Amino acid sequence: MRVKVPCVTCANVTDPKKYQLKLFDGELDDVGYVHVSCDKGHQSIVVYDSRRYEVLLQSASSALLEGYANEAISTFSTALERCYEFYIRVVLRSRRIAPEQIEKSWKEVAAQSERQFGAFHFLRLLEHGEPLKLNPNIAKTRNSVVHRGKIATTDDASKFGELVYTRIKDIEDSLNKNENDMEAEQKHEVASQKQQVPEGVEYVVLKAFSVKVDPATNEVVGFPDTFQEYLASVQRGKETGWSA
Ligand SMILES: [Zn+2]
Structure with missing residues (x-):
């Protein structure tokens, strides 16, 4: 991207x-x-402190804004799958499961998104005493586009993006009770990113996040609540660059 x-x-x-x-x-x-x-010939690296599902959400939204509806739907769907993974990892961390055990177990489900969803579904139930309410249209749209090659319209992609965005927000809300472990998981990811920077290359870690801007005053007024606000933030980022 x-x-x-x-x-x-x-x-x-x-x-x-x-x-x-x-x-x-x-x-x-x-x-x-x-x-x-x-333009002065420097080569450097910006380490993107953003979860994989957040990057994919941004990439899917960008595809949607450019009119690539099928690409947007399949990437929104991948973003949701990676959000399930993030949830699973944070909850296991909160239960003090050793990282090597998590990696070992993850390997068994790494190639099967249905198994990952199952793991998410029951861990979420265990944590909250009730399952997350699921909208069946997410799986329906995804399957028709990814498996049956349906040519989607931008309206289909926009509706799908909205459903995925809402579910990701619900998952993030579910993680509020595991705030410390969520931060620890994020730090762990960034630490492993930093370790891989080649020696001698200058780098900086930048936190990428989206903001909501008041169109009347052009001032930042908070974080996006709705998918439309989030899309507007991605659009601004595409026009003006980093964290705009
Ligand atoms: Zn430079």
């Missing part, structure tokens, strides 16, 4: 009073790095 980011070296060597933020096109890779080559 292409994103706009600043050059880390320029930001480090320039007097902060004289530094003017300039953004460059970079490519986000699977480790969560954005590789930046600036």
Whole structure:
């Protein structure tokens, strides 16, 4: 996924009073790095502190905004699957399960999303005493697009995105009671990302998040509550770059 980011070296060597933020096109890779080559020839890395499901949600929304409805639906669906994984990992961490045991068990389900969903479903029940309310249209739309090759409209993709966004928000809300373990899991992910930065390459860790802007004043007024607010935030990010 292409994103706009600043050059880390320029930001480090320039007097902060004289530094003017300039953004460059970079490519986000699977480790969560954005590789930046600036116009002065510096090569640096921005470590994207964002969960995989958040990155996929952003990528799906971007595809939707550009009119790629099928691509948006399949990526929204993957974002949801990775959100289930994040939930499972945080809950297991909160139950003090050793990381190597989690990895060992995850390997058994890594290639089967239905098994992962099953694990999520019952862990969520165990944690909250009732299952998460599920909208059957998510599986229906996903299957018709991914398995049967239905040509989706942007309206289909927008409705699907809304359902997925709402479910991801519900899962995030479910994790409120595990806040410390959620932070620990995030830190663990970022630490492993940092470890993989090649020696000698300058990097910075940037927290990517979306914000809600009041269109009348153009001021940041909080975080997006609805899918439409989130989409507007992704649209602004595409136009103006990092964390806009
Ligand atoms: Zn530079």
